[in-house]
Amino acid sequence: MKGILLVNLGSPDSPTAKDVKPYLDEFLMDERVIDVNRILRNILVRGIILQTRPKKSAKAYAKIWWDEGSPLIVLSERFAQKLRQHTPMPVALGMRYGTMTIKNALQELKDQGVDEVLLVPLYPHYAMSSYETVVVKTMEEQQKHFPEMKLTTLPAFYKNPDYIKALSESIEEGLKDFDYDHILFSYHGIPERHIRKSDPTKFHCKIDGSCCGINSVAHNTCYRHQVYDTTEMVKAYLGLPEEKTSTSFQSRLAGDPWLKPYTDYEFERLAKEGKKRLAVITPAFVSDCLETLEEIAMEGKEQFEEAGGEAYMHIPCLNDNEVWVAVMAKWVNEWEASGVLPV
Structure with a gap:
């Protein structure tokens, strides 16, 4: 059975x-x-x-x-x-x-x-x-x-069409009453060394984007490649303008280089560049948790507004959609x- x-x-x-x-x-x-x-x-x-x-x-x-x-x-x-x-x-x-x-x-x-x-x-x-x-x-x-x-x-x-459709439609629903200047795809951060450790070839992953467009077995276990794939597929599904989207990584420990750009830095950068109305989605998770509800929905809102942002929307995870x-x-x-x- x-x-x-x-x-x-x-x-x-x-x-x-x-x-x-x-x-x-x-x-x-x-x-x-x-x-x-x-x-x-x-x-x-x-x-x-x-x-x-x-x-x-x-x-x-x-x-x-x-x-x-x-x-x-x-x-x-x-x-x-x-x-x-x-x-x-x-x-x-x-x-x-x-x-x-x-x-x-x-x-x-x-x-x-x-x-x-x-x-x-x-x-x-x-x-x-x-x-x-x-x-x-x-x-x-x-x-x-x-x-x-x-x-x-x-x-x-991460790139299954059924999943991308469900994720995209949930984002679309979250945005229907929010006139945004920018959408930030914020993923859970990991140390750069995890990317290298997960690379079965031990040479493909450069962690600078240059390797992501070159087909490799390393992509099957490359978190960085996969999250950027998700972002690009959602952007294509929803027809989001390139200049209105970006990808970043939240949560990190001091001492080691983690995947960049860092989400908290992005809050400040976007606000100072005149992006006053920000929507944030956290597709590394299918269920809302401490990281999405406290770090992004609460602390992120404070960080963005302190940097000059005016309106902030955290779009929920898929949850029990x-x-x-x-x-x-x-x-x-x-x-x-x-x-x-x-x-």
Whole structure:
């Protein structure tokens, strides 16, 4: 019997330092998030970051927390519930980090008689700190606890026409009452070294754009290439003028070069160049989370207005959008019927 495992990022159980600390510990100790040797990572995370960050992060979570709980968890659960209405297969939801574990989600599927699982990492693009870590963790749990299960993984869907259509239409809906000067596609940032580590050729990725137009197997795992592809395909679908759009990267840690341009710098640059009405979309995520709701929707608005901007619109992620649910239902049902996966 076939079943579907959806996996998203995860969340603390509450917006308190007590619950944020173990969540951050699991997240930051992931070798695909902070990719240094374990001894150094332990010193950095447990000796430095976790001494102050939980209290600060708890305040940020408190600003976006809903009565029902973590927005990312609630939105992911809504999406899963809607998907269940469009497929005869069991659908379970797990999180890469936190107490809503992948192991428990696999157990839920097993208890319903599932022995063949389609893993759906809820990330459109391939990055070692998001898509890859979900796949690796799920494989580890499956091999250790559910060896009788067969596991298939949905590919990164960043350029799938169905996804691009759903994303574009959600952006169009978000813009219908907003007269914008500029649209900023802001993606989650990653260290430049992650791009090089993910390059199977070890020479193709230059991280300057010169390599993106040259066909290569490296594109299958190049986050930078994939996000720019998404931007270009959405621009083409919506007919957006080149001069009214740009791409940037939010969230970074000090000390290493991360993908540029940085979103906070773009807020200032655009405002000072006379772009007074800014719309921001965050397509690295399919579900709104701390990063989109606090860092972009709240802090981003303040940064843009302080730099001289006048109007700011954060367009929500796809979340439990009906078109997006229908797209996922199409993909999983095609897999059930014929084993075909979207490319």
